Amino acid sequence: MHRNFKLCQTVGVIGYRIKFVNMNNNVRDIKDQLNDIIQKNEDSIKGYKKAAENTTEVGLQTYFLDKARERGIFLVELKSVVPAVNTRREIDGSTLGALHRTWMDVKAFFSGDEAESMLEEAIRGDNAAIEEYNDILEDGRLPLDVANVIRRQRDQLRQDLQRIKTLEDLR
Numbered sequence: 001m002h003r004n005f006k007l008c009q010t011v012g013v014i015g016y017r018i019k020f021v022n023m024n025n026n027v028r029d030i031k032d033q034l035n036d037i038i039q040k041n042e043d044s045i046k047g048y049k050k051a052a053e054n055t056t057e058v059g060l061q062t063y064f065l066d067k068a069r070e071r072g073i074f075l076v077e078l079k080s081v082v083p084a085v086n087t088r089r090e091i092d093g094s095t096l097g098a099l100h101r102t103w104m105d106v107k108a109f110f111s112g113d114e115a116e117s118m119l120e121e122a123i124r125g126d127n128a129a130i131e132e133y134n135d136i137l138e139d140g141r142l143p144l145d146v147a148n149v150i151r152r153q154r155d156q157l158r159q160d161l162q163r164i165k166t167l168e169d170l171r
Contacts, residue, residue, distance in 0.1 A: 033136045034082050034146070040129060041078065044071040047125065051118045060115055067122070067160070074153050081146050119164060126161045130154060 048068035052061045133154035137147060 030136075030139075030141055031082075033139070034078065037132060037136065037150070038075060038078050040132060041071045041075045044068075044125060044129065045075070048122075051122065055115055055118055057115050060118065063164075064118070064122070070156070070160075074156075077149050077153070081149050122164050123161065126157055126164065130157050130161065133157065 045068045048064045048071065052064035052068070055061055055064070133150055136142065137150055137154065142150065
């Protein structure tokens with residue numbers, strides 16, 4: 001009987017360790033996904049500021065600067081609900097984001113209609129962001145408070161996408 005008890009204890013400890021390792025992997029996966037969204041918001045801030053610099057239309061400049069401010073708010077919200085992710089103090093952006101901003105510069109330079117080109121890029125960027133937000137929400141492992149922030153931001157992006165499509169249609 002004593003031997004069986006020891007065996008049960010050992011199996012229980014192993015089971016606990018496996019569960020703990022899986023839990024750590026889940027936390028790491030969630031943290032990586034949230035870091036990706038934070039990085040994309042950092043890139044978006046820079047991208048929208050760059051788009052505002054590249055257009056001569058005052059209405060579009062205002063729109064892009066408003067979008068940059070909105071993404072800055074998103075960034076603060078994300079970092080406040082996920083303190084473990086709040087490791088970067090400055091907005092540095094990613095290499096991919098820098099390449100995308102360079103592509104926007106080149107496209108604006110060669111495009112006959114810079115405003116339309118910028119709106120198309122903004123639509124493409126918002127669609128990509130919505131997809132990424134959907135992916136992390138579909139995962140289902142987010143704490144409720146974090147999921148609520150992600151969902152609200154995703155819904156705001158959807159509204160913005162409709163607004164920008166309307167702007168493009170009016171052009």
